[in-house]
Amino acid sequence: MSLVLDEHRIYLGDKHRLAAFMRAVSSVVKSGHTVLDLASGTGIMGLLACRAGARRVYSIEMGRMVAVGREVARANGYGDRVVFIKGYSTHVDLPEKVDVVVADQIGNFGFNAGVIEFFADVRRRFLKPEGVTIPRRMDLMLAPVEAVDLFDQVEFWNSSPADFDFSSTRALAANTDYLVDLSAKSVCGDAVVIASVDLNHAATEPFHGEATAIIRRSATMHGLGGWFTAELAAGISVTNSPIAAERIERRQIYFPIDRAVQVVEGD
Numbered sequence: 001m002s003l004v005l006d007e008h009r010i011y012l013g014d015k016h017r018l019a020a021f022m023r024a025v026s027s028v029v030k031s032g033h034t035v036l037d038l039a040s041g042t043g044i045m046g047l048l049a050c051r052a053g054a055r056r057v058y059s060i061e062m063g064r065m066v067a068v069g070r071e072v073a074r075a076n077g078y079g080d081r082v083v084f085i086k087g088y089s090t091h092v093d094l095p096e097k098v099d100v101v102v103a104d105q106i107g108n109f110g111f112n113a114g115v116i117e118f119f120a121d122v123r124r125r126f127l128k129p130e131g132v133t134i135p136r137r138m139d140l141m142l143a144p145v146e147a148v149d150l151f152d153q154v155e156f157w158n159s160s161p162a163d164f165d166f167s168s169t170r171a172l173a174a175n176t177d178y179l180v181d182l183s184a185k186s187v188c189g190d191a192v193v194i195a196s197v198d199l200n201h202a203a204t205e206p207f208h209g210e211a212t213a214i215i216r217r218s219a220t221m222h223g224l225g226g227w228f229t230a231e232l233a234a235g236i237s238v239t240n241s242p243i244a245a246e247r248i249e250r251r252q253i254y255f256p257i258d259r260a261v262q263v264v265e266g267d
Helices: 002-013 015-028 044-051 065-075 115-125 148-158 167-174
Strands: 034-038 056-061 082-086 098-102 127-134 137-145 178-180 192-198 219-233 236-239 252-263
Touching: 002 015, 002 065, 015 044, 015 098, 015 127, 015 219, 015 236, 034 044, 034 115, 044 056, 044 065, 044 082, 044 098, 056 065, 065 082, 098 115, 115 127, 137 252, 148 167, 148 178, 148 219, 148 252, 167 252
Parallel strands: 034 056, 034 098, 056 082, 098 127
Antiparallel strands: 137 192, 137 219, 178 252, 219 236, 219 252
16 A cells, blocks of 8 residues: 555645646636546545536545555545545446546656546546546647667667577567657757647547657667647646656556657757
C-alpha cells in the first residue's frame, strides 16, 4: 500500500497537473451535475467536482485506494455526495446517467493507459447524450531525439554477455518502446502531431497517422521521443513534453531506430 500511496502523492504534488484539472473541472461541471470520477484513486477529481457544484459523484476505483478516497471525501464534508464503487468500470453499473466523466487515464504516449477503451465504454453506458469527457481530446506527439545512452540499451544485445551470442535479440530490442525521462536538449528536431484523438467520440478501432519532422541542429539521431498533449477543456491542456515549460511530472516514450543516423539542420 505504501507504494500506491506514494504514487498518488506524486500525482497530488504535481502542481501543473493539479492546477489544470482544477481549472477544467470548474469550467465544465455545473451546479446539479452528476459526475463520474473514473479510476479515482484519492478521489481528488470527485472533490473538485463537488466544489464546482456537482449534485452526485460516482467514484470508481478497483484498488485499495477506494477506502482512502472514501475517508478523504468524509473528512472534507462530501461523504454524502460521493458514492464509491470498487471494481473495474467495465464491470460495474451506475444507477443513473452522468453529465461529465473525468479521468486521468492518459498514458505516457497518450492512449497506452486505456483512456480510449475506457471512455468508449463509459460513453456508451454511463454518459448522457449531451455529456462530455475530461479530457476531451489528445494529440500524440513525436520528435527526433539524440540519446546515445538510450540507444546503448539496444546495442547491448551485440555485446556478447558472458561470451554468449545474444545478437538475435537486438531486432526485438530495436522494435520495443522504452519508458524514459527525456531532456529538452535531447530533442533535435520539430515535435509533430502523429495522430489526434477526439475522446468524446473515439472508438477502439486501430488508428494511424503520418507526419514530417524537420531537423533543427546537427546531431546523431537515435530514434523518436513520444509524448502527448491532452486538452482537458476549452483552452486548458496538459502535456508531458520534455520541451514544455509547464510539463506535468510524467515520463515519455523512446522509440529506437535500427541504426543511428547523422542528421543536419534542415533534414
